[in-house]
Amino acid sequence: MNGRLQARPPITLALSKGRIFDETLPLLADAGIEVPDDLEATRKLILPTSDPDLRIIIVRASDVPTYVQYGAADLGVAGKDVLNEHQPRHSGGLYQPIDLGIARCRMCVAVPVGFDYEAAVYQGARLRVATKYVQAAREHFAAKGVHVDIIKLYGSMELAPLVGLADAIVDLVSTGGTLKANNLTPVEDIATISSRLIVNQAALKTRRERLEPLLDAFRRASGSEDV
Numbered sequence: 001m002n003g004r005l006q007a008r009p010p011i012t013l014a015l016s017k018g019r020i021f022d023e024t025l026p027l028l029a030d031a032g033i034e035v036p037d038d039l040e041a042t043r044k045l046i047l048p049t050s051d052p053d054l055r056i057i058i059v060r061a062s063d064v065p066t067y068v069q070y071g072a073a074d075l076g077v078a079g080k081d082v083l084n085e086h087q088p089r090h091s092g093g094l095y096q097p098i099d100l101g102i103a104r105c106r107m108c109v110a111v112p113v114g115f116d117y118e119a120a121v122y123q124g125a126r127l128r129v130a131t132k133y134v135q136a137a138r139e140h141f142a143a144k145g146v147h148v149d150i151i152k153l154y155g156s157m158e159l160a161p162l163v164g165l166a167d168a169i170v171d172l173v174s175t176g177g178t179l180k181a182n183n184l185t186p187v188e189d190i191a192t193i194s195s196r197l198i199v200n201q202a203a204l205k206t207r208r209e210r211l212e213p214l215l216d217a218f219r220r221a222s223g224s225e226d227v
């Protein structure tokens, strides 16, 4: 032992590009934290912030819980939709203390305009449902007692009913513009969605004095109660 203390990595916050990054920045700014890099212009995946002890990593939206669960990130911001699909859902390691109220949308069942969804469900037809949200769709239709075949897709769900891949989709809707542009209409709401701050449980214990002020800042900036 040479007696030197091992330098600890800065607190690491995992965000995804797009609306989560865009809507988290103002919350950080409220906490006095600026992100100097222009995300559009840089290809960097690790971004410093004005706080030397806080850095941001850029990952796919659906990978945020994985980075936080394994402790590669101390914190992250992820949609409730993503958290609901994350496996194993009830594993330890992930704590969801704050609903940030950002990136809001609804999760819906949608069908082509003119498709009689109620009649199809009433007649007990076996519906084919295309979605990225397999878990949520399964739970929704099981609770209704409707038999469905779920077809897993990774994007552009709106296309599936237009080309005969599925009768219905389960997707996120915010303005409704995408459904409308593809001649689809929402027929059922499954859930309201917003993004949560998630925290690695071990980090919360070992780095509590660093993380608590950040959590408080997020709570204040989002005007959120603990969930």
Ligand code: PRT
Pocket: 016, 017, 018, 019, 020, 060, 061, 062, 078, 079, 080, 081, 082, 103, 104, 105, 155, 171, 172, 173, 174, 175, 176, 177, 178, 179, 193, 194, 195
């Ligand atoms: O795009 P990528 O495959 O990398 O990942 P992602 O789609 O998971 O990431 P991203 O950045 O698109 O979304 C991140 C999070 O934002 C999601 O996990 C949701 O919690 C939240 N969010 C809020 C949304 C929307 N609103 C939303 N409208 N995510 C996706 N959409 C899509 C929707 O799937 C549909 O294709 O936007 C389209 C509908 O929008 P409207 O406005 O036309 O209704």
Ligand code: MG
Pocket: none
């Ligand atoms: Mg997307």
